Amino acid sequence: MEKIFKGPAIFLDRNDINTDEIIPAKYLTEVTKEALKPYMLEDLKLEGFDPRGETLKNARVVVTRENFGCGSSREHAPWVFEVNGVHTIIGQSYARIFRQNMFNGGMLAIELPKEDIDALFAFSQQGEVTIDVDVEAQQIKACCGGQCQDFSFEISAFDKALVQSGGWVEFADARY
Amino acid sequence: MGKTIAEKIFESHLRDEPFEGTKVLDIDRVLCHEITTPVAIADLEWRGKDRVFDNTKIKAVIDHVTPSKDTKTAIQAKMLRDWARRHDLQDFFDVGRNGVCHALFPEKGYIRPGFTVIMGDSHTCTHGAFGAFAAGVGTTDLEVGILKGVCAFREPATIRVNLNGCLPEGVFAKDVILYVIGQLGVNGATDRVIEFAGPVVDGMTMEARMTLCNMAIEAGGTCGICMPDRVTVDYLWPFIQNDYVSKEAAVADFAKWHSDADAEYDQVLDFNISTLAPQVTFDYKPDCVKNVVDLAGTPVDQVYIGTCTNGRIEDLRIAAQILKGRRIADSVRGIVSPATPKIFSDALAEGIIQIFMDAGFCVTNPTCGACLGMSNGVLAEGEVCASTSNRNFNGRMGKGGMVHLMSPATAAATAITGVITDARSL
Ligand code: SF4
Numbered sequence: 063m064e065k066i067f068k069g070p071a072i073f074l075d076r077n078d079i080n081t082d083e084i085i086p087a088k089y090l091t092e093v094t095k096e097a098l099k100p101y102m103l104e105d106l107k108l109e110g111f112d113p114r115g116e117t118l119k120n121a122r123v124v125v126t127r128e129n130f131g132c133g134s135s136r137e138h139a140p141w142v143f144e145v146n147g148v149h150t151i152i153g154q155s156y157a158r159i160f161r162q163n164m165f166n167g168g169m170l171a172i173e174l175p176k177e178d179i180d181a182l183f184a185f186s187q188q189g190e191v192t193i194d195v196d197v198e199a200q201q202i203k204a205c206c207g208g209q210c211q212d213f214s215f216e217i218s219a220f221d222k223a224l225v226q227s228g229g230w231v232e233f234a235d236a237r238y
Numbered sequence: 239m240g241k242t243i244a245e246k247i248f249e250s251h252l253r254d255e256p257f258e259g260t261k262v263l264d265i266d267r268v269l270c271h272e273i274t275t276p277v278a279i280a281d282l283e284w285r286g287k288d289r290v291f292d293n294t295k296i297k298a299v300i301d302h303v304t305p306s307k308d309t310k311t312a313i314q315a316k317m318l319r320d321w322a323r324r325h326d327l328q329d330f331f332d333v334g335r336n337g338v339c340h341a342l343f344p345e346k347g348y349i350r351p352g353f354t355v356i357m358g359d360s361h362t363c364t365h366g367a368f369g370a371f372a373a374g375v376g377t378t379d380l381e382v383g384i385l386k387g388v389c390a391f392r393e394p395a396t397i398r399v400n401l402n403g404c405l406p407e408g409v410f411a412k413d414v415i416l417y418v419i420g421q422l423g424v425n426g427a428t429d430r431v432i433e434f435a436g437p438v439v440d441g442m443t444m445e446a447r448m449t450l451c452n453m454a455i456e457a458g459g460t461c462g463i464c465m466p467d468r469v470t471v472d473y474l475w476p477f478i479q480n481d482y483v484s485k486e487a488a489v490a491d492f493a494k495w496h497s498d499a500d501a502e503y504d505q506v507l508d509f510n511i512s513t514l515a516p517q518v519t520f521d522y523k524p525d526c527v528k529n530v531v532d533l534a535g536t537p538v539d540q541v542y543i544g545t546c547t548n549g550r551i552e553d554l555r556i557a558a559q560i561l562k563g564r565r566i567a568d569s570v571r572g573i574v575s576p577a578t579p580k581i582f583s584d585a586l587a588e589g590i591i592q593i594f595m596d597a598g599f600c601v602t603n604p605t606c607g608a609c610l611g612m613s614n615g616v617l618a619e620g621e622v623c624a625s626t627s628n629r630n631f632n633g634r635m636g637k638g639g640m641v642h643l644m645s646p647a648t649a650a651a652t653a654i655t656g657v658i659t660d661a662r663s664l
Binding site: 080082083091092094140157158159163167218219220231237 | 303310
């Protein structure tokens with residue numbers, strides 16, 4: 063299935079959002095990704111955030127701050143995003159394991175410098191922001207009410223290959 | 239230019255560099271538990287690749303929720319159990335022989351200096367205490383590890399943490415690591431290895447070094463690591479005595495992994511431990527750390543002693559010394575979970591279990607249980623737990639619960655008074 067890295071964004075204005083907040087441990091007894099679907103970000107501590115709200119339901123992209131996905135190694139965190147149609151996270155920095163889990167599953171954990179993240183958050187004050195990522199060109203187009211801003215990003219050759227080849231299992235099995 | 243221990247391990251295990259900056263390493267130990275492995279097993283089956291690269295290098299345990307508490311956890315345990323049997327895993331630990339992974343696998347002698355270790359568990363960094371490169375990974379990395387015995391990493395830079403001076407009376411490895419995390423911050427070591435060195439580490443037992451390395455991930459670190467030395471050899475001796483003519487020979491051999499004097503570090507931090515006081519966390523991040531005295535008097539509902547951080551025999555001894563001849567406060571529920579069956583039976587033989595029971599503690603079987611809010615001591619909304627574990631995240635031990643991380647000594651003292659207490663004041 064071709065993944066599209068495009069859609070409305072939800073803005074989570076906090077550092078250090080951890081994997082227990084993204085998917086609490088009590089749901090780790092599930093052995094299918096689909097079963098995780100209702101629980102995305104259920105324990106997120108963020109004022110005004112509603113894990114049952116429409117903004118989250120419609121979101122295809124998450125924009126956040128520093129050290130996103132810290133804590134547990136659970137790949138259930140990327141999976142709960144995946145089964146809810148969120149294939150792209152844009153943040154200032156990530157915890158290593160979470161970042162690798164995203165790329166290993168063929169999803170995006172894009173790092174942008176603080177100025178760009180600030181600009182995106184400022185943009186979100188004007189209304190709903192839609193984001194379109196061109197992985198090959200390493201470009202992000204963020205649009206809000208007819209106005210658009212462009213950002214470019216760095217991605218390692220390996221992570222790019224994982225996203226384009228459908229993930230680490232296929233890549234590794236073909237090569238090793 | 240000299241090399242760090244991590245660089246030496248990377249160099250000796252390098253299988254491939256598919257792209258600049260990406261190192262694919264051969265893995266010596268792929269460790270598995272029942273929470274993150276079943277999904278990998280199911281995916282391998284679905285792909286028609288239900289194979290293992292080497293059934294002597296893969297070790298598996300049921301530890302997070304055991305014995306199973308409901309149908310779902312029973313299915314997870316069964317998936318791991320069936321898979322271990324199907325592939326004839328030499329080392330699989332089921333009910334009765336199982337314990338918390340990061341306590342059990344080292345105790346069995348599976349971790350050696352210079353090894354590469356992965357596990358679908360963030361606290362895999364614990365095993366760096368043996369001078370191994372040990373990293374927590376997700377289920378996909380675990381899956382590839384099971385199938386091919388490899389894992390890809392960006393070569394991490396190293397932060398050297400020199401622990402100078404000596405540990406004051408009543409201050410322990412847990413206090414040291416909480417303090418270091420408070421200094422580094424939860425993001426301070428991301429994509430870095432934390433190398434622990436200096437006289438304080440040299441003087442530590444393997445148990446204490448494991449406590450230190452266990453929480454490297456709480457500063458974002460890929461791995462915590464200590465230089466393998468005489469203490470390492472003494473611990474591993476029953477498992478390596480046929481490989482070396484003497485302990486001295488083993489010490490000399492392990493020294494080849496030591497970081498060179500002219501190795502290059504991303505940062506070198508020096509901490510004087512001689513003036514350190516017992517530490518405790520507040521709030522919901524492990525870098526929110528204060529002296530215990532600053533939080534003294536905070537009431538708690540539950541005291542939890544156990545986990546891969548502080549559920550080892552040494553930890554139980556420290557707590558028992560404080561609990562001996564005393565009773566815990568009526569307002570407190572005390573729970574102790576020795577981390578492995580061996581620790582449990584040693585504690586029994588030493589009379590430690592009796593001390594805990596006489597003090598009013600509930601003694602559970604070895605399991606992660608309450609540490610991640612899955613069983614055996616989950617908190618209710620608004621409850622507070624004094625815990626020897628490693629994470630105080632919001633909801634970690636139960637939705638709406640608050641966790642204060644501390645050493646076994648502080649936890650034992652807190653159990654007695656019912657409020658956060660510096661054990662030295664009792
Ligand atoms: S004891 Fe806690 S931190 Fe350690 S492996 Fe188990 S759940 Fe994870």
